Amino acid sequence: xxxxxxxxxxxxxxxxxxxxxxxxxxxxxxxxxxxxxxxxxxxxxxxxxxxxxxxxxxxxxxxxxxxxxxxxxxxxxxxxxxxxxxxxxxxxxxxxxxxxxxxxxxxxxxxxxxxxxxxxxxxxxxxxxxxxxxxxxxxxxxxxxxxxxxxxxxxxxxxxxxxxxxxxxxxxxxxxxxxxxxxxxxxxxx
Numbered sequence: 001x002x003x004x005x006x007x008x009x010x011x012x013x014x015x016x017x018x019x020x021x022x023x024x025x026x027x028x029x030x031x032x033x034x035x036x037x038x039x040x041x042x043x044x045x046x047x048x049x050x051x052x053x054x055x056x057x058x059x060x061x062x063x064x065x066x067x068x069x070x071x072x073x074x075x076x077x078x079x080x081x082x083x084x085x086x087x088x089x090x091x092x093x094x095x096x097x098x099x100x101x102x103x104x105x106x107x108x109x110x111x112x113x114x115x116x117x118x119x120x121x122x123x124x125x126x127x128x129x130x131x132x133x134x135x136x137x138x139x140x141x142x143x144x145x146x147x148x149x150x151x152x153x154x155x156x157x158x159x160x161x162x163x164x165x166x167x168x169x170x171x172x173x174x175x176x177x178x179x180x181x182x183x184x185x186x187x188x189x190x
Contacts, residue, residue, distance in 0.1 A: 003094060003154050005029050006137050007063065010144050014061035015053055015177065019046040020070045034176045044070045047077035047091060054086035054148075057181065061088050061144070068095040068115065075118065081149050082123025089148040091119070094156045097131075119151035131155040 004025045007016075011032065018026040019039040030036050037053070039046050050064035071077070071093055081089065093115055116129045126146045130136040136154055143152055 001025050001029070002133055003136060003156055004065065006133075006140055007065065007092065010140050011063060012061070014063045015057065016063045016065060017046050017050040017053065018065035019044075020067040023065070026065055034180045037177055044073040045077075046070065047074070047081055050089055050091065051077070051081050051084055051086060054089040055084065058086075058088060061090070062086070064089065064091045066091060066093045068093055071115065072113065078119055078122040078124070078151075082119070084149075085123065085125070086149050087125075087147045090143060090146075090150045090152065091124075092152045092154060094154050097155050116151065116153050124149045124151040127151045127153075129153045129155075 008026075008029045008031060013032070013035065015035050015037065016026065016030065016032075017037045017039060023038055023040060026036070027033075027038065037049060039049060046064050046066045050062050053060075054062040081091065095115065116127045119127050125148055126143075128139060128143060128151070130139065130153070143150060
């Protein structure tokens, strides 16, 4: 929760795509829900949706709030982002060191996969890794200024309390974001 609060503090007008446990926490702290895309029905697609938004909105900062378990189900997304080279994308992965899935099921041997090295070798411009909240808080301002794509692995520990998913549907969230972006799209066309 503290990591998502820090991202919210630094987000400004960034579009945020969130999924899985990150979505549960993000929906509780986000102060700009009109700029949030909640992926509750296609959790492993957050990097792809974030990439699509980054390419479609090159002047907007795009933040992807992902989880280690959902990223593992679609690791090819890292290569696609690296190849596409979106300068405005920051991909946060909240890596649960308690090693449980979104539904609380234990996952064994998850510490063998080096997500940061995979992002580097996939072509991300910058990569970061944090295992202490204080270091993440200090580094976040610099991260948000970097030219992307940027990959940030944040080791988190969940206390077992599972927050609910947001009540709004994925379609409702998309509609809010589209209506927020519509004035900017109309100005470009004029």
